[in-house]
Amino acid sequence: MRVHHWLMVGLVATSAIVYTGNVSAQDIQIRYSTLYGKLKQNVKEGHDDVKMAFFLLNQKDGSVCKVHRGWMQKDEHYEALVIPSSYELDVPVDKNLRQANPDVTFVIDDGITCDMSMQVIAKDRFSTTMTQADVTRLVPQMQSLLSDLGGMFSDWFMPEVSGVVVHLAEQPLDFVPLANGQRIPVNEKKAVIKLSDLAIDEQITFPSKIVKVTPWLPRD
Numbered sequence: 001m002r003v004h005h006w007l008m009v010g011l012v013a014t015s016a017i018v019y020t021g022n023v024s025a026q027d028i029q030i031r032y033s034t035l036y037g038k039l040k041q042n043v044k045e046g047h048d049d050v051k052m053a054f055f056l057l058n059q060k061d062g063s064v065c066k067v068h069r070g071w072m073q074k075d076e077h078y079e080a081l082v083i084p085s086s087y088e089l090d091v092p093v094d095k096n097l098r099q100a101n102p103d104v105t106f107v108i109d110d111g112i113t114c115d116m117s118m119q120v121i122a123k124d125r126f127s128t129t130m131t132q133a134d135v136t137r138l139v140p141q142m143q144s145l146l147s148d149l150g151g152m153f154s155d156w157f158m159p160e161v162s163g164v165v166v167h168l169a170e171q172p173l174d175f176v177p178l179a180n181g182q183r184i185p186v187n188e189k190k191a192v193i194k195l196s197d198l199a200i201d202e203q204i205t206f207p208s209k210i211v212k213v214t215p216w217l218p219r220d
Helices: 032-043 095-100 132-150
Strands: 017-020 023-031 050-058 067-074 077-081 103-109 114-122 129-131 163-168 175-177 183-187 190-194 203-205 210-216
Touching: 023 032, 032 050, 032 095, 032 103, 032 132, 050 132, 114 132, 129 132, 132 163, 132 210, 190 210
Parallel strands: none
Antiparallel strands: 017 023, 023 103, 050 114, 067 077, 067 103, 114 210, 129 203, 163 190, 163 210, 175 183, 183 190
16 A cells, blocks of 8 residues: 555664674664755756765764665555665655655664765676776766755865776775776775776776776875
8 A cells, every 4th residue: 555655664673783694783763854964955956876875874884874674654554665785875856755754764773883975886786797887977076966966065075076986895906907007096995096097998997896886086
């Protein structure tokens, strides 16, 4: 049964501490309005291939916290959320949801502290390769979305996006070779691909599956 185009009836949220198998877990609760204020940027034109995304990061080491499941609930109305393999906190962007303002709950492992992280990422799900054309397409769109998120004065203090950070599932190698013979270091399963380093029509093959792609902003 569908209610208000997004909610299902008959299920109840768990308590603050739940159990998944034999592993103790905890609930992270967020109001939908907190997420909507930033997620609404995703429906604007000018950055169709990138989006703003939320993740929970382990306060201890910065790794992405594993999300076991998630749901939205307002009174007796409930809808489960799909948890992607990247553990992005993926919720629909909807003005009606903003008005209803349900509680959004995500279940993570107990005994850890996770902080909310807002990241600009590519919408494309890359496998193990990217091309120079991919990076060329993503860089200006990432710049546009970051500028929208930063407001009217962001261009004064925000460095220009000059490449992408490729986040890998594993790190079997310490570098990624480019066509010009350069080796791009892979540190903590991340590789910085600068647009200026790539040849026209170059294809980069990574040593592991690509989890996500984020902007690279040079530091002084």
